[in-house]
Amino acid sequence: MPSAGARRTEKLQAILAATEQLMLEQGYGSVTYRSVAAKAGVAAGLVQYYFPSLDDLFVGVLRSGTDRVIEGLEDAARSEHPLRALWEYANNRSGTALLMEFMALANHRPGVGEVIGEGGERVRCAVVEAVSGRWPDYGLDEDTLPPSALVFLLGAIPRMVHLEEGLGTFAGHAETVAVVERFLDRVEPNVAD
Numbered sequence: 001m002p003s004a005g006a007r008r009t010e011k012l013q014a015i016l017a018a019t020e021q022l023m024l025e026q027g028y029g030s031v032t033y034r035s036v037a038a039k040a041g042v043a044a045g046l047v048q049y050y051f052p053s054l055d056d057l058f059v060g061v062l063r064s065g066t067d068r069v070i071e072g073l074e075d076a077a078r079s080e081h082p083l084r085a086l087w088e089y090a091n092n093r094s095g096t097a098l099l100m101e102f103m104a105l106a107n108h109r110p111g112v113g114e115v116i117g118e119g120g121e122r123v124r125c126a127v128v129e130a131v132s133g134r135w136p137d138y139g140l141d142e143d144t145l146p147p148s149a150l151v152f153l154l155g156a157i158p159r160m161v162h163l164e165e166g167l168g169t170f171a172g173h174a175e176t177v178a179v180v181e182r183f184l185d186r187v188e189p190n191v192a193d
Contacts, residue, residue: 014040015047019061024097028105031057058105059115065098066119070126077130081188083154086127087180090158100163127151138187154180 018039022030031054037044051057069089076085089095099116106113132147140150157180161173 011040011042011046012050015042015050015057016061016064019057020065020098023061023101024094028058028101055109055111058102058109058112062102062112062115062119066122069123073123073127074130077127081190082127082131082134083150084184084188086131086151086154087158087184090155093162096159096162099159124148124151124155140187 015036018036019031022035022039033044033047033054036057037047040047047057051060073086073089076082076089079085102112102116106116128148128151131151132142135142135147157176161177164170165173
């Protein structure tokens with residue numbers, strides 16, 4: 001039988017996961033103590049115990065997600081293909097959708113926007129630090145293509161593609177994605193190919 005601490009951790013994680021799911025399925029406006037509790041299978045009072053305000057809950061989801069992303073990207077940075085891993089991460093449609101929900105929420109709750117910015121900065125700095133040492137291996141010149149610029153582009157392009165395609169705009173997407181994939185093929189070739 002799990003310890004009391006493990007059960008608390010499981011319930012807390014269930015609350016965070018339920019909030020994220022609600023945001024993805026129904027939008028941030030659907031997040032209430034009752035809706036989260038129902039989705040997580042806990043009492044609404046427990047959600048409010050852990051998160052006294054809904055802003056606290058949203059911030060909890062953001063911080064937990066940021067920690068998870070950084071951990072995954074740090075693991076990827078130690079792999080043979082860290083730039084490809086970043087590209088795959090940024091191409092995650094549900095991740096982009098969740099980010100858009102948080103950005104919409106931040107328009108009404110400025111404190112949430114600050115946490116989005118902090119998390120984005122943490123993620124980007126962690127990736128830049130992880131890949132910067134590989135520039136000579138890639139045959140890239142940091143003055144011509146700084147690691148921070150490439151990391152920004154690899155993160156921003158897929159998100160903008162997802163956003164625009166959701167609105168019905170497709171012009172230039174396939175060509176831009178092809179340019180990035182040719183670049184990745186050059187700097188991080190797949191040995192199996």
